[in-house]
Amino acid sequence: MHRLEISLKQAARKSEINISGGIRRKLGQLISLKAPRRVAIISNQRVFDLYGREVVRSLKAAGFKPIEWLMPEGERYKSFRILEKAVTFLSENRLERDDLVMALGGGVVGDLAGFSAAIYLRGLPLAQVPTTLLSQIDSSVGGKTGINLPTGKNLVGAFHQPASVFIDTETLVSLPPRELVSGFCEMVKQALISDRALFETTVNCLQKAGSNRDFLVSPEFENLIAAHCGFKASIVANDERESTTRSDTKSRRVLNFGHTTAHALETITNYRVFRHGEAVGYGMLVAAELSRNLGLIDAGELKSLREAVSLCGPLPRADNLEINQIIRALKHDKKSVGGQINWVLLEGIGRPRIIEGRLISAKSLRLALRAGLQKESVH
Ligand SMILES: NC(=O)c1ccc[n+]([C@@H]2O[C@H](COP(=O)([O-])OP(=O)(O)OC[C@H]3O[C@@H](n4cnc5c(N)ncnc54)[C@H](O)[C@@H]3O)[C@@H](O)[C@H]2O)c1
Ligand SMILES: [Zn+2]
Numbered sequence: 001m002h003r004l005e006i007s008l009k010q011a012a013r014k015s016e017i018n019i020s021g022g023i024r025r026k027l028g029q030l031i032s033l034k035a036p037r038r039v040a041i042i043s044n045q046r047v048f049d050l051y052g053r054e055v056v057r058s059l060k061a062a063g064f065k066p067i068e069w070l071m072p073e074g075e076r077y078k079s080f081r082i083l084e085k086a087v088t089f090l091s092e093n094r095l096e097r098d099d100l101v102m103a104l105g106g107g108v109v110g111d112l113a114g115f116s117a118a119i120y121l122r123g124l125p126l127a128q129v130p131t132t133l134l135s136q137i138d139s140s141v142g143g144k145t146g147i148n149l150p151t152g153k154n155l156v157g158a159f160h161q162p163a164s165v166f167i168d169t170e171t172l173v174s175l176p177p178r179e180l181v182s183g184f185c186e187m188v189k190q191a192l193i194s195d196r197a198l199f200e201t202t203v204n205c206l207q208k209a210g211s212n213r214d215f216l217v218s219p220e221f222e223n224l225i226a227a228h229c230g231f232k233a234s235i236v237a238n239d240e241r242e243s244t245t246r247s248d249t250k251s252r253r254v255l256n257f258g259h260t261t262a263h264a265l266e267t268i269t270n271y272r273v274f275r276h277g278e279a280v281g282y283g284m285l286v287a288a289e290l291s292r293n294l295g296l297i298d299a300g301e302l303k304s305l306r307e308a309v310s311l312c313g314p315l316p317r318a319d320n321l322e323i324n325q326i327i328r329a330l331k332h333d334k335k336s337v338g339g340q341i342n343w344v345l346l347e348g349i350g351r352p353r354i355i356e357g358r359l360i361s362a363k364s365l366r367l368a369l370r371a372g373l374q375k376e377s378v379h
Helices: 023-030 045-061 080-092 107-122 133-139 169-174 177-194 196-211 213-217 219-238 252-256 259-268 276-293 299-311 323-331 362-372
Strands: 002-008 013-019 038-044 065-071 100-105 126-130 144-149 152-159 164-167 342-346 352-356
Touching (some): 002 219, 013 023, 013 219, 023 045, 023 126, 038 045, 038 080, 038 107, 045 100, 065 080, 080 107, 100 107, 107 133, 107 144, 107 152, 126 133, 133 169, 133 177, 133 219, 152 259, 164 219, 169 213, 169 219, 177 196, 177 219, 177 276, 177 299, 177 342, 196 213, 196 299, 213 219, 252 259, 259 323, 276 299, 276 342, 276 362, 323 362
Parallel strands (some): 013 164, 038 065, 038 100, 100 126, 126 164
Antiparallel strands (some): 144 152, 342 352
């Protein structure tokens, strides 16, 4: 079992991350709460059917009083309407300030349950039990919670650090293939902005996972997840609220690598074509092309990056999308500051650099989009 701690300077608090295959059956012994408090599990039907009963059993065995509420499945339910239902459930069950909200599921459940915990009674303790690869290495760590608006994703939310994150690698075995591809892409993203060692370990593990799904429950893959959480935690500890005035390589903004184009692709296809990580796969290829056009990386680094994305698995086609439409969507990126897009590019593997959009010519952007979105660039 791995155990990591994030010390949060601003909040003067600690958040812990526990990683182990089968940990869902031991949650009752591990949560830092004194029985007999109540635990409100927020999940969805699919995940609860797979893992919920074991979680409930473990909590009851340790003297807790678990209750559950299941939200409908899908990104479109990360909404005000469902948020209202979630907090109403907490209220009807008279949850108190010292009770716990537990998110059991992927990033959608984690974001909505986390936001409910952030706002109900102005904040209840939260435990994240992420069950997708993406949520295990990314969304459950760092304290961002929130919901979507019809005008855009994640526009309403709060920072609410989980007291604990419990990562059970065994839950990855039941993931649909595309969800794995999506998580692998986010892993590659994180590795590319962290350092060469994590990049090489990640590529090595992707090669093994591609041909053998049992590898996902191996100690080696558990180590990899721990290394990724450790990297994300180090960034978060340093810049918990994603300061817009920072642009150094340790600022939280570098986590946005590959995301500028990804958000544009998701928007213009109404979130129907790409899983989020798949769009990030293309986003990284576009950012790499831009980095190459600006002379920041060499041809060898571009090739390594392409190979790493291709190891994640097949991506849906993107070469049939309208470049002008993508460019229009890029201009509305929510992470723009003063109307400027800030691109996270690479100066090398493990060396992210934030570049202002005005430094990138329209022609260079067009070329990078065309090259990055080609099917051949992935295979
Ligand atoms: N808060 C953050 O910092 C942060 C970071 C990245 C992404 N996100 C958010 O995360 C969301 C995406 O999360 P996701 O990729 O985990 O998708 P998701 O939560 O939609 O889960 C994907 C699908 O897998 C199912 N599922 C979950 N666990 C399973 C399991 N173990 N076995 C079988 N099926 C399972 C889910 O029911 C769902 O259908 C987006 O809403 C995104 O905005 C948040
Ligand atoms: Zn992402």
